[in-house]
Amino acid sequence: MGADIVNLRQARKQRNRRAREVAAEENRRLHGRPKADRKLDEALADKARKSLDGHRREDDPSRSST
DSSP states (O other): OOOOOOOHHHHHHHHHHHHHHHHHHHHHHHHOSOHHHHHHHHHHHHHHHHHHHHTOOTTOGGGOOO
16 A cells, blocks of 8 residues: 655665675775785695695606697
């Protein structure tokens, strides 16, 4: 019969919350993680790659290019 009653104050607060969340998501995407965390992940990946390369067989036929 009638339209839903909307509390304008609550609607305004919800709109502002959504806008702040969008801005926060954008900031998280732009600024990411601390430099120390990025360096740690990079170092761990480098160590794992070097470990694997050190265990590679030189005469592995499955790795030959011909």
